[in-house]
Amino acid sequence: MRTKDLNKKDRIFKAALVLTKKVGIAGITMSKIAKEAQIATGTLYIYFKTKEELIHQLYVKLETESAHRFLQNYDDSLSFKKGIKTIWLNYLKHRIEYFEESIFLEQYYHSPYITQQQKEMAEDMKQPVYRLLETGKKNNEIKTQADSQLLFLAMLGFIRELAYEHIEGNYELNEDRIEAAFQLNWRMLGS
Amino acid sequence: MRTKDLNKKDRIFKAALVLTKKVGIAGITMSKIAKEAQIATGTLYIYFKTKEELIHQLYVKLETESAHRFLQNYDDSLSFKKGIKTIWLNYLKHRIEYFEESIFLEQYYHSPYITQQQKEMAEDMKQPVYRLLETGKKNNEIKTQADSQLLFLAMLGFIRELAYEHIEGNYELNEDRIEAAFQLNWRMLGS
């Protein structure tokens, strides 16, 4: 008996992401995905029941993977600043290396595919970082009056924009610039 | 002779935007637009040659309108801080009041519809604010080492995120919070 090619599912996902970057979720068709993944259209239906199912599974995969990536190399023993910086760098790296994924997730969020439950799941992913900031505030590591949620937003938004402009070639990042960016963000915390 | 209803084009645009917020550009169909605008499908084709034309015209309209809005109430006589604050508030207000538009523009940017020329046009829109920051730096109003472009990104990204979370109901804004947010951003400039 012939078995399913486990790599194939990933190749299909990859193709969908490449297409999303190029033409958005709006522009994706099953035949385009098949062509990009260099397989026959019918093969898609061996791995996924419908197009909707494909998109949906891709979303779940990406959401889970990225949540993991954010907390890589982080542990409680790190000082507050180092902890924040680790996560900050993780997120920036993630937004750059997995840019296609980011585009997909953003568009999925405002697409016919998303469900309320998934929106809530996405919100939950933010909790760990949010809690870290809370702790920093309690321990007086953060001097500003602003609440943690606001600080979190400021960091997140900045990083997103930074990665975006880097990818688009409008503001190319290097080590110095990344360091400068972090310092800028860090200063906001008033420490 | 009967004349075209000038409001109709706007009603069609509005319908497209409402749908974009609900289901993304991916989910828009001509019949859905017609239904949302409460007209017959065929009528759409009196005002727009094709669906692509409709989307395209909407983009141009939004891009132009929003660029105007950013500079509202701003003039050279304002102090640097007041100038920045005016634009900062304009942008926040814009992202909240015209949230549907923002979603549309973001998705359009990664859709099959965008052209290279349009990408460049979007980049040009940022110039006025960018130049204001440059001047501030030259006049020593901004103390930080970071370059203007980086500062600009930090503000832009923060505001976006802020508006987004406000709309999604995760961080509801009021006057105090808006003021706190601006102060946070302003502190980054090191003044």
Add this chain to the structure above:
DNA sequence: TGTTATAATGAATATTTATTCAGTATCTTT
């Protein structure tokens, strides 16, 4: 190495969506 189960193919079919068009309604002008 032959058998078998199932993966893979891509043309055929079904479904969805864009676009057209013949008929009707309405505004404008004289």
Add this chain to the structure above:
DNA sequence: AAAGATACTGAATAAATATTCATTATAACA
């Protein structure tokens, strides 16, 4: 108020896209 011009309608058609399926190829196992 009648005529002319064109907006408006929505069902019919065309085009694009999703899905199926008869056929072929291949991996796993006896």
